[in-house]
Amino acid sequence: MTVGTTRTGRAVGRAAVTAAVLALAGAALLFVLKPLSIQLPAGGRDESWIAVLGEAAARSARWGVDITFTYGPASELVTRYFTEGYLLRAVPVLCGLALVHTFALALLARGAVKGLRHGAWLVPLALAADAAALATQLALDIDAFVYALVLALLLLDLARAPKDRAAAATVLSGAALLGAIAVAKTSFGVAALGVFILADVRAVLARRRVPALLPACLAGALACFLGHGQSLVDLPAYLDLQGQQASGYGEAMYLASDGVELGAFLLGAAALVAVSGLGGSPGRGGRVAAALGTAFLSLVGLKAGFVRADTHTQIAWSLLGQGGLIVAVGLVLPRSRLGAAALGTGALAVLWVAGPLFLLAATGRDASLAHLPDVYTGMRGQLAAELDAVGRFARSPSAFAARARSDKAAAWAAAAAARPMPPLSGTVDMLPSEQSAVLANGLDYRPRPSFQEYPTYTAGLIAANAAFYAGPNAPDWVIFGMGELDDRYPAAMEGALWPELLRRYEPRTRVGPWVALRRRADPLADPLSPPVAVETVLGRPAALPFTGPVFARMTVRPTPLGRVAAVLFRPPALTLRVTLANGDRQDYRFVPAMAAGGFLLSPLLTDADGFADLALGHAEDTGGADVTAVAVEGAPWARFFYQPSVSVELRRVTVPAAAPSAASAPLVEDLARALPWRRLVRAIGRAGQLDGDRLTALPPTALTIPVAGARRLRLKFGISDAAWTDGATKGVCFAVAASPGAVPIWRRCLDPAAVVADRGQQSEDVDLPPGLAAVTAETSCREDCAWGWSYWGGIVPEN
Incomplete structure (x- = not known):
C-alpha cells in the first residue's frame, strides 16, 4: 500500500511537472514572444523603421553598407514584421527561445529541490510562478525576457553537474539562440556576450569545462547573419556601425528620469546582486560569477530602461522582476524555502504592481492602486488575438500566410x-522619419545608411550618410522635412547633409508638409565660405561675427570620466542656447557629435519651406529668426564629464539666386504667396514656433501684430486634428484686440470635438478700426488647456 501510494504520488508529481512545463512554454509564446501576432505596415516614426528594416531584409540589403540601425537584419525576430520568409525564419527561432526558457527554469528548479522533502512539488510551483511573471509582459517588448533568459542560462551553467547532459544541451542551445536574436537587436548581443564570456572564464578557472558558451553564441549569430542574406565581407562594416549606434545612444537619446523611480530601481537591483552573491553556487568563483552576471545584466537593464526614461523604464522593472524570480528559484530555494518564497513574492509584486504603477505615472495617468487595473484592460483582447492567430495557423499554415499577405496589401x-x-x-530618399509613406506609394526607395534622422548621432553614422550623398548612389529625389525629437535644434538633425543638398539638389514640388528636391544635372559651387574659428568655453556665449545664413560646427570633447559615463549609462545633458536678433533666448538639446558634424545655425529654420527658400537663393525670405550668439550650457557637474573648451567653426552660406526650372515654378509661386505671413512671423520673433505654415499658439498666448496703415486682417486659424481625434480638447478661443486685455475687435471659439464645422483650418476677414499701430492676436482656453493644440495659419494685414 505504501509503495503504491508512493508510485501514485510520483506519477502525479511527474504529471504536474509536465503540465507546468507545457504551461510555461505556452506562456512564453503567448505572453511574450507572440510569433503569430504579425506586424503590418503603418504610418509613423516607429512604424516606418519597422517597415524599412523588414523590407530591406527581405530584399537582402547589406547591413553596414546599405543600411544600419539599432536593429539588425534579423529585426523580424523582435518586430514580427511580416514578409514572405517570416514564418520559416522567425517562428522556429522564437519557439526555440520559449523552449529554452522553459527547460532552463525547470532544470534550475529540479536542481534546487534535489534532496528536499516534498521538493518535487516545488518544481511546478516555481514554473507556475514564472508563468505568472510572463503574463505581465503581454503588452511589453521582449527585451527583459531576453536579458532574464541570459541570467537563467548563467545560473544553470554555474549550478549544473559536469555530466548533466540535459542542462548542458539547454545552455548551449540557449547560447546559440541568443546569438541569433542578437542579430535582431544590438543590446541583446551585448548582454549575451558579456555574460557568456564571464561564464566561460569562470569555467576555465574552475577547470570544469572548455569555453563553449561564447563560441556557441557566436556560431548562432553568424548562422543567423548569413541566413538573413548577409555576407561575411560586410561583417566588419556591420559591427562598426552597430557599435556606433550603441555607443551614441546614451548621450543622444536620453529622457530625464524621475529620481524616485530611478532610486527605487537601483536599490532593487543592488539587493538582487547582493542576494546573487550570497546565494551563488559554491566552489571556485561561483558566487562571484553569479553576482557579476546579475550586476552586468542590471546595468544593461538600467541603460535600456532609464536612458530614455519614458515607458522604456518598464524594461528595467520587468528585468528586475523576472530576474528576481530566477534568482529565487536557482540560488535561494536550495538554501531556504521561506527566503525563496519571499523573494519570489517580491519579484511578482514588482511585475504586477510596482512596474505598472510607474507606467501609469510615465503615461500621465493616476499612479494609484485604484487605477492599476487600467494597465491590464487591453490584455484580454491581445491574448484573444494571439490565440486566434495560433488557431488559424494550426488549422492551415498556408491559409494563415495568404491572409497575412492580403492584410499587408490592405495596410499598404x-x-x-x-x-x-x-x-x-x-530613386528616392526621405529625411523625415516617415518612410512608410514612400514604400506605400510604390516609389523606388533607396535610403542613406542611417535612414532616420534622429538616430544619426555619432561621427561614424554622420560620415556614412555624407559619403552616400557624395557618391554615385545618391538618390534622384530627396523628400525634405525638418525633424522634431526631444527639443533638439531643428536644423541639427541631418544638418551635416545640408551643404551637399544645397549644392546638388533643387526644390521642385510640395509633398504634403515636405518639399521634394530633385538632383541637379550640374551641381552648384560649394555654398560654404572658408571657416572662421571662434573659441569659447561652456556657459559663455560666442557672438556670431557676421549676419546672414551661417553654418556651424561646434566641438565639445568628453573627459575620460565622460567616456566611461557614456558607456555605462549617459553623461549629463548639455544645452544649446541661441540668442535671437530680437533678444529672445531659446534652449535646445545639444548632441555633441551632431553639432560637430555641422548644421545651419542661423537663421533658425523650422520647416521645409525655409530650406526651399534658402536653396533657391532667397536667404532673406526663409522666415527664420536670425541668431546673433550661441552658447553650450551645462549643470555645474558637467565640467567633470566634458572639457571646458568649446571650438566653434563658422561659415557663411551663399546660394546664388537663379531662375528656377519650369518644374519648380509652381513651388516658387506658392512660397512667394506665403512670404508676407512668414516675414510677419519672423518680425514678431516667433519663427521658432513655425510648423510648416502654422504658427503654434498653445493657449494662452498673445502676439503683438504691427498693422499700421492696414484696414483689415486676413486670418487663418484652427486646432490640430489630433487634439480631438487622439485627445480630448475642450476647445480654444481666438481673438483680436487693440491691446492685451482690451475688449476684442473679433472673437471666435472652436470646439472641434463637438462641432463638425470647427474642424480643420478656419478663415476670417476682420475689419480694423482706423489709427491702430498694432493689435494683439490671442488664444485662450474655453474650459481647460489640456489638448489645446491651437495655431495661427496666417495673420496678414491688408490695406
Whole structure:
C-alpha cells in the first residue's frame, strides 16, 4: 500500500511537472514572444523603421553598407514584421527561445529541490510562478525576457553537474539562440556576450569545462547573419556601425528620469546582486560569477530602461522582476524555502504592481492602486488575438500566410491613402522619419545608411550618410522635412547633409508638409565660405561675427570620466542656447557629435519651406529668426564629464539666386504667396514656433501684430486634428484686440470635438478700426488647456 501510494504520488508529481512545463512554454509564446501576432505596415516614426528594416531584409540589403540601425537584419525576430520568409525564419527561432526558457527554469528548479522533502512539488510551483511573471509582459517588448533568459542560462551553467547532459544541451542551445536574436537587436548581443564570456572564464578557472558558451553564441549569430542574406565581407562594416549606434545612444537619446523611480530601481537591483552573491553556487568563483552576471545584466537593464526614461523604464522593472524570480528559484530555494518564497513574492509584486504603477505615472495617468487595473484592460483582447492567430495557423499554415499577405496589401493601401505622394521618377530618399509613406506609394526607395534622422548621432553614422550623398548612389529625389525629437535644434538633425543638398539638389514640388528636391544635372559651387574659428568655453556665449545664413560646427570633447559615463549609462545633458536678433533666448538639446558634424545655425529654420527658400537663393525670405550668439550650457557637474573648451567653426552660406526650372515654378509661386505671413512671423520673433505654415499658439498666448496703415486682417486659424481625434480638447478661443486685455475687435471659439464645422483650418476677414499701430492676436482656453493644440495659419494685414 505504501509503495503504491508512493508510485501514485510520483506519477502525479511527474504529471504536474509536465503540465507546468507545457504551461510555461505556452506562456512564453503567448505572453511574450507572440510569433503569430504579425506586424503590418503603418504610418509613423516607429512604424516606418519597422517597415524599412523588414523590407530591406527581405530584399537582402547589406547591413553596414546599405543600411544600419539599432536593429539588425534579423529585426523580424523582435518586430514580427511580416514578409514572405517570416514564418520559416522567425517562428522556429522564437519557439526555440520559449523552449529554452522553459527547460532552463525547470532544470534550475529540479536542481534546487534535489534532496528536499516534498521538493518535487516545488518544481511546478516555481514554473507556475514564472508563468505568472510572463503574463505581465503581454503588452511589453521582449527585451527583459531576453536579458532574464541570459541570467537563467548563467545560473544553470554555474549550478549544473559536469555530466548533466540535459542542462548542458539547454545552455548551449540557449547560447546559440541568443546569438541569433542578437542579430535582431544590438543590446541583446551585448548582454549575451558579456555574460557568456564571464561564464566561460569562470569555467576555465574552475577547470570544469572548455569555453563553449561564447563560441556557441557566436556560431548562432553568424548562422543567423548569413541566413538573413548577409555576407561575411560586410561583417566588419556591420559591427562598426552597430557599435556606433550603441555607443551614441546614451548621450543622444536620453529622457530625464524621475529620481524616485530611478532610486527605487537601483536599490532593487543592488539587493538582487547582493542576494546573487550570497546565494551563488559554491566552489571556485561561483558566487562571484553569479553576482557579476546579475550586476552586468542590471546595468544593461538600467541603460535600456532609464536612458530614455519614458515607458522604456518598464524594461528595467520587468528585468528586475523576472530576474528576481530566477534568482529565487536557482540560488535561494536550495538554501531556504521561506527566503525563496519571499523573494519570489517580491519579484511578482514588482511585475504586477510596482512596474505598472510607474507606467501609469510615465503615461500621465493616476499612479494609484485604484487605477492599476487600467494597465491590464487591453490584455484580454491581445491574448484573444494571439490565440486566434495560433488557431488559424494550426488549422492551415498556408491559409494563415495568404491572409497575412492580403492584410499587408490592405495596410499598404491604407498608408498610401493617408499620405499620398506624386509618382516621382527615379530613386528616392526621405529625411523625415516617415518612410512608410514612400514604400506605400510604390516609389523606388533607396535610403542613406542611417535612414532616420534622429538616430544619426555619432561621427561614424554622420560620415556614412555624407559619403552616400557624395557618391554615385545618391538618390534622384530627396523628400525634405525638418525633424522634431526631444527639443533638439531643428536644423541639427541631418544638418551635416545640408551643404551637399544645397549644392546638388533643387526644390521642385510640395509633398504634403515636405518639399521634394530633385538632383541637379550640374551641381552648384560649394555654398560654404572658408571657416572662421571662434573659441569659447561652456556657459559663455560666442557672438556670431557676421549676419546672414551661417553654418556651424561646434566641438565639445568628453573627459575620460565622460567616456566611461557614456558607456555605462549617459553623461549629463548639455544645452544649446541661441540668442535671437530680437533678444529672445531659446534652449535646445545639444548632441555633441551632431553639432560637430555641422548644421545651419542661423537663421533658425523650422520647416521645409525655409530650406526651399534658402536653396533657391532667397536667404532673406526663409522666415527664420536670425541668431546673433550661441552658447553650450551645462549643470555645474558637467565640467567633470566634458572639457571646458568649446571650438566653434563658422561659415557663411551663399546660394546664388537663379531662375528656377519650369518644374519648380509652381513651388516658387506658392512660397512667394506665403512670404508676407512668414516675414510677419519672423518680425514678431516667433519663427521658432513655425510648423510648416502654422504658427503654434498653445493657449494662452498673445502676439503683438504691427498693422499700421492696414484696414483689415486676413486670418487663418484652427486646432490640430489630433487634439480631438487622439485627445480630448475642450476647445480654444481666438481673438483680436487693440491691446492685451482690451475688449476684442473679433472673437471666435472652436470646439472641434463637438462641432463638425470647427474642424480643420478656419478663415476670417476682420475689419480694423482706423489709427491702430498694432493689435494683439490671442488664444485662450474655453474650459481647460489640456489638448489645446491651437495655431495661427496666417495673420496678414491688408490695406
